[in-house]
Amino acid sequence: QSMITLRGHTGAVFSAAYAKRLTAYGDQGPGGIYRTDTATNTTIPWGVVPNAGNTTHGPVGLGDLAFWDVVGKEGLGDIDLSEDGTRLFVVNLADRNLYEYDATADAMAAPLSVTPIPASACPVGAPGDWRPFGLGVRDNVLYVGGVCSGESTGLRSDVSAAVWTFDITGSPASPALALQRPLDFLRGEV
Numbered sequence: 001q002s003m004i005t006l007r008g009h010t011g012a013v014f015s016a017a018y019a020k021r022l023t024a025y026g027d028q029g030p031g032g033i034y035r036t037d038t039a040t041n042t043t044i045p046w047g048v049v050p051n052a053g054n055t056t057h058g059p060v061g062l063g064d065l066a067f068w069d070v071v072g073k074e075g076l077g078d079i080d081l082s083e084d085g086t087r088l089f090v091v092n093l094a095d096r097n098l099y100e101y102d103a104t105a106d107a108m109a110a111p112l113s114v115t116p117i118p119a120s121a122c123p124v125g126a127p128g129d130w131r132p133f134g135l136g137v138r139d140n141v142l143y144v145g146g147v148c149s150g151e152s153t154g155l156r157s158d159v160s161a162a163v164w165t166f167d168i169t170g171s172p173a174s175p176a177l178a179l180q181r182p183l184d185f186l187r188g189e190v
Contacts, residue, residue, distance in 0.1 A: 011038045014046065014088060014103070019075035021064045024057060030075040033090065033108060047101070047108020052076060053094040077133035080142070082168060087112065089142060089168075091132050098132075098144060098172060113171040121162035121180050122148035129158070142166040144175070147183065159183040 017025050017032040026032050028045045031052030036043040053074025058066030077091035081103055088103040100113040119130035132146035143163055150158035163179040166172040 012036065012103075013038060014079055014081070015043075016049075016076040016079045016090065017052070018077075019053065019055075019067070019070050019072070019093070021067050021071060022057075022060055025075070030054070030094070031092070033076070033079070033088075049076060049090055049092055049099055051095045052092050072131050072133070078135040080135040080137050083137055083140070087168070089135055089137070089172075091117070091135060091144065093131070093133070096130060096132055098142075098166070100172060115166070115172045115175070117144055117146065118164060118175055118177075119148075121146075121160060121177065123153060123158050126150075126152045126158065128152060137168070140167065140169045142168045142172060143178070156184045156186075157182070 013036040015034045015036065017028065017030050019030060026034065028048050031049035033046045033049065034043050035046040053070065055067060055070045055074055058064050072093060074094045077093050079088060079090045081088055086104050088101045090099040092099055096117050096119065098115045098117050099111045101108055101111055117132040119127035122129045129149045129151050130146060131149055132144055134145035136143040143165055145163045148158060148160045150156065160183055161181050162177060164175040165178045166175050
């Protein structure tokens with residue numbers, strides 16, 4: 001299982017499932033979040049983010065081709081804590097939503113909020129090309145970064161990066177586009 005880890009203010013480390021070829025998910029599947037107590041060095045399943053994907057791995061000897069197109073589209077992206085360590089934010093790569101959970105709970109409860117991460121940085125008619133992933137928190141602002149892959153159009157001019165901000169003084173409010181940059185530079189031959 002590949003994981004993204006994060007140290008909390010309460011002595012806990014949260015880790016999340018990430019889709020990777022030739023690597024199985026943990027026992028919680030593609031939406032799994034785990035919590036490690038740093039005092040006892042024990043890791044337990046904390047909960048499962050819904051709708052994170054359902055593609056199964058193919059035969060390893062054949063390069064796991066069934067999973068080739070899943071990386072970056074299923075499982076979980078980045079996770080991050082609010083600055084006071086009480087809320088855990090999670091990017092669901094499959095449904096492209098931002099999930100917010102109570103990080104002080106011993107086990108995951110229902111999300112405090114589920115907020116769509118806008119795909120408007122992508123060309124009209126290509127919202128499926130939006131790949132949100134990265135998170136960062138500073139001064140009660142949550143930054144959510146991602147790329148528009150250009151996969152559906154095949155046009156280099158449709159590849160871009162975007163960063164959205166969410167005011168998290170309460171539950172994440174309406175996002176604001178903070179940055180958008182083209183990624184249309186030549187990358188070599190394909």
